[in-house]
Each structure stands twice: as structure tokens, then as C-alpha cells.
Amino acid sequence: MDLTTPRAEFSQPAARTALTIATHHCNLPNMPSQASHPAPLPLDEAIRADALDCVMCGICVPHCPTFALSQNEADGPRGRISLLLGISDGALPVDESVRDHLDACLTCRACESVCPSGVAYGRLIDAGRARLAREDGAAQRPRALARHWRWLRDLLLTRRHRLGIAWGVYRATRLLGADRLARRLTGVIGHSLPRRPLGLPRSQTTGASGSGSQRGKIGLFVGCTGEAMNAPAARATREVLAAMGYQVITPSAQTCCGAMHAHGGDPEGARVRRERNAAAFREAGLDEVVVIGTACRSELAELETAQGLRVREITEWLLEREPAEWPSIPALDWRVAIHTPCSQRNHLGQSDATRQLLERIPGLELLDIADNQRCCGAAGMQVMLYPQQAGRLRAPKLQSIESLQPDVVVSANVGCATHLAAGAELTMAQPVEVVAAALTRWRG
Numbered sequence: 542m543d544l545t546t547p548r549a550e551f552s553q554p555a556a557r558t559a560l561t562i563a564t565h566h567c568n569l570p571n572m573p574s575q576a577s578h579p580a581p582l583p584l585d586e587a588i589r590a591d592a593l594d595c596v597m598c599g600i601c602v603p604h605c606p607t608f609a610l611s612q613n614e615a616d617g618p619r620g621r622i623s624l625l626l627g628i629s630d631g632a633l634p635v636d637e638s639v640r641d642h643l644d645a646c647l648t649c650r651a652c653e654s655v656c657p658s659g660v661a662y663g664r665l666i667d668a669g670r671a672r673l674a675r676e677d678g679a680a681q682r683p684r685a686l687a688r689h690w691r692w693l694r695d696l697l698l699t700r701r702h703r704l705g706i707a708w709g710v711y712r713a714t715r716l717l718g719a720d721r722l723a724r725r726l727t728g729v730i731g732h733s734l735p736r737r738p739l740g741l742p743r744s745q746t747t748g749a750s751g752s753g754s755q756r757g758k759i760g761l762f763v764g765c766t767g768e769a770m771n772a773p774a775a776r777a778t779r780e781v782l783a784a785m786g787y788q789v790i791t792p793s794a795q796t797c798c799g800a801m802h803a804h805g806g807d808p809e810g811a812r813v814r815r816e817r818n819a820a821a822f823r824e825a826g827l828d829e830v831v832v833i834g835t836a837c838r839s840e841l842a843e844l845e846t847a848q849g850l851r852v853r854e855i856t857e858w859l860l861e862r863e864p865a866e867w868p869s870i871p872a873l874d875w876r877v878a879i880h881t882p883c884s885q886r887n888h889l890g891q892s893d894a895t896r897q898l899l900e901r902i903p904g905l906e907l908l909d910i911a912d913n914q915r916c917c918g919a920a921g922m923q924v925m926l927y928p929q930q931a932g933r934l935r936a937p938k939l940q941s942i943e944s945l946q947p948d949v950v951v952s953a954n955v956g957c958a959t960h961l962a963a964g965a966e967l968t969m970a971q972p973v974e975v976v977a978a979a980l981t982r983w984r985g
């Protein structure tokens with residue numbers, strides 16, 4: 542087990558990483574003095590308590606996608622927990638190498654899903670990044686908190702209308718063949734944009750709309766991409782909900798779910814956005830919220846416990862409907878490859894939801910992408926912050942998709958869909974769009 546290899550994406554030595562892990566396995570008070578390093582911040586008892594739940598069995602390690610890439614213990618869950626314990630104990634000062642090992646975690650929570658000791662790894666790594674955010678130096682703080690990334694996040698990526706306009710301009714430049722201009726406009730995020738627009742062709746979804754209202758009102762959370770790359774999924778969701786008899790209301794005051802803040806060392810930013818969203822749906826007289834996208838749904842789960850709102854992702858919501866609520870749907874003879882986002886599998890515990898939903902549509906041939914349980918590398922802003930890692934994790938997915946030759950690839954999370962479609966010419970859609978297409982045929 543080589544504990545001293547730095548992350549391939551970076552050149553900083555990881556000697557202190559090894560020291561931290563050794564520190565955890567040995568006797569902390571007997572370790573060499575850290576006097577030459579900056580004084581550690583006060584202990585974080587919440588981090589320490591979660592980290593001490595880990596018995597260091599290592600069962601989670603082979604399930605970790607970042608460990609699989611580097612084979613460096615410090616890029617796996619056990620190593621990261623050791624780092625956090627060392628930091629929270631005050632035994633390990635944070636340097637750039639330690640930061641990178643923690644920062645590059647995808648928060649996929651594959652480790653948490655297999656941990657026999659019930660370590661709350663997701664909570665731990667989010668708290669760990671918030672702890673890094675308290676460091677003074679830019680090299681120690683999470684990358685997402687660098688000024689240019691914060692500006693990109695807060696001024697564009699989390700602004701629904703602005704992102705919609707920017708997406709429209711980008712698409713127009715691509716359609717006009719001005720690829721060099723498109724590359725200059727998109728800069729550092731250009732590589733993470735889809736080669737062709739997400740969604741099924743419009744002819745596959747129009748006609749399923751209706752003005753349902755007899756069954757009740759549903760609040761629709763469209764997310765930051767609901768007027769940009771995910772607009773086709775938003776349209777399909779409205780169509781399907783309306784066709785099933787529901788009035789759909791999309792409060793304009795809704796905002797970003799806060800996931801990028803929560804996983805990027807800014808829990809306060811996430812809290813502010815959660816409360817703004819709760820107020821937006823409450824003021825619109827709604828107590829049931831349907832979310833497009835499993836990552837947003839995962840982040841908004843707290844609205845259920847803290848605010849009493851009923852929150853469901855559209856795949857999950859459709860699955861909860863009794864079969865009697867579904868119209869009889871004619872066969873749709875498509876080959877559909879299913880991608881399972883980590884937020885759906887590990888955060889929500891709904892690994893089979895997309896398959897179960899699409900099994901209600903006769904005629905579909907459902908195909909699983911190989912190693913569906915392994916993160917594709919998108920992981921919110923990680924695709925921009927750690928592009929090499931994201932590309933290496935995506936490559937086998939694209940190979941599997943190519944071998945399956947599907948008519949359409951579905952993913953219940955727009956971040957994953959965007960990342961996959963940035964790597965190949967794919968017809969990429971949300972599961973609800975396939976339902977909308979089936980309803981279209983039902984309506985003739």
C-alpha cells in the first residue's frame with residue numbers, strides 16, 4: 542500500500558498524507574512534533590465523532606472510484622477519514638496535498654453504501670470541506686472556493702435565467718458552425734458541455750400536455766439547468782404531470798438547491814438556498830414538490846424533515862403512482878441504456894428506480910451500462926475542478942454505451958447526463974422524457 546504517491550493530477554508531495562494515516566494507526570501523542578507547520582485550528586468535534594465511527598476495516602476501499610484511479614490509500618475513503626481525524630485532532634496541518642486528497646472526493650458515497658459500521662461518510666466529507674474552508678491559504682481551501690470558481694458558480698451556474706440565456710448563445714454559435722467562438726465563450730467549462738443538446742427530439746414529446754388540475758397541485762423544482770440543458774426534461778415533466786391530471790406550478794422565486802455549496806465547503810450557502818426554496822414553495826401554496834434530477838432531490842431532502850414539504854424526484858414520484866393512474870401505453874420499441882447516478886443509487890437508495898419506471902412501458906429493451914455502480918466523474922463542479930479524473934472515470938462508461946448501441950441513454954441526473962454527452966455524440970435524456978414519448982404515442 543503506497544501512501545506517499547501524490548495524486549496524478551497534481552505534483553505536490555503527499556508525505557504528510559502518509560504521516561496522517563500512520564498517525565491514526567499509531568499513537569497520536571507519540572508522533573513527531575508538527576511545530577514547523579502552521580498551528581492547527583481548534584478541533585472539530587463533529588468531524589472527530591463521525592471519523593471515530595470508522596474501524597478502518599477497508600471494506601469500502603475497492604468500491605472507491607478515486608482510489609481505483611490512483612491506487613493511493615489517501616485517495617480512498619479510509620485514507621480520507623484518517624486525514625480528517627488527524628486534522629480534527631490537531632495533529633495534521635493542512636497543506637495543498639492534503640487538501641487535494643480530500644477535495645477530489647466525488648461525494649458519490651459508494652463507500653458509505655457498503656460500510657458495515659454505518660460511517661456517515663457523506664456528512665463527514667462535507668464537514669471536512671467546510672473545515673478546510675476555514676484555512677487561511679488559498680492552497681489549503683477547497684478549490685471550489687477560489688474566487689473565479691465562486692464567481693462562475695454564483696453568477697452563472699446557479700442562476701437559472703442567466704444560464705438559459707448563456708446556453709442559448711452557446712447553442713446558436715455551435716449551430717452556426719462558429720466552434721472557435723463557442724470555445725472562447727465557454728473557456729474552462731467548454732470541455733464539460735454536451736456535444737449535442739440533451740433531450741429527445743421535440744417530435745417525440747409534444748402532444749402529451751394537458752391542463753390537468755383535478756388531482757391536485759404539484760410544485761415543480763426545475764433546478765439551475767431547467768431553462769438550459771435540462772429544458773427538455775422540464776417540458777416532459779410538465780407534460781406528464783398534466784397528462785396524469787395534475788396542475789403544475791413552477792414558482793419563479795425558486796433558486797439553486799445548494800448542492801454545489803454543500804459539497805464545496807459552503808454549508809451556509811446551501812442553508813440559505815434551502816430556506817429560500819422552502820419559502821418559494823410555501824408562498825405558492827404548495828406542499829408537494831417534484832424535483833427534476835436526483836442530485837437536487839438529495840440536497841432538498843432536508844425540506845421534508847425541516848419544513849414538512851413532500852419532496853420527490855420525478856422518477857420516484859411516477860413510480861409511487863398506482864398502476865391504475867397510468868394510462869395503458871402502447872409499445873415503444875427502443876433500446877434504452879440506463880445510467881444510474883450516484884445520487885440516485887447511494888444518496889437516495891433508489892438504484893432500480895429508473896429500470897422499474899421504464900419497465901412500465903411495454904416494448905422497451907432496457908440495457909444497463911457496465912459498472913453502473915461506479916461514479917461517472919461528473920459530481921457537480923468536480924467535472925470542472927478535476928477534469929482529468931472526470932474524463933478517466935467517464936471513458937469506460939462511453940465504451941460500454943458504444944458496445945450497447947442504444948437508441949437513447951437515460952440518466953436521472955442532469956450533471957451526469959451532461960458529462961456523458963460531452964464525451965460522445967449521444968441521444969441523452971431523463972427517464973421522464975421516455976415516459977412523455979410513450980404518452981405521446983398513447984394519445985396518437
Ligand code: SF4
Nearest residue numbers: 605646647649650652
Ligand atoms: S464518496 Fe466516493 S470518491 Fe469519495 S471516498 Fe467515498 S467512494 Fe471514494
Ligand code: SF4
Nearest residue numbers: 595596598599601656
Ligand atoms: S468507512 Fe466503513 S467500510 Fe470504510 S474502512 Fe471505515 S468502517 Fe470500514
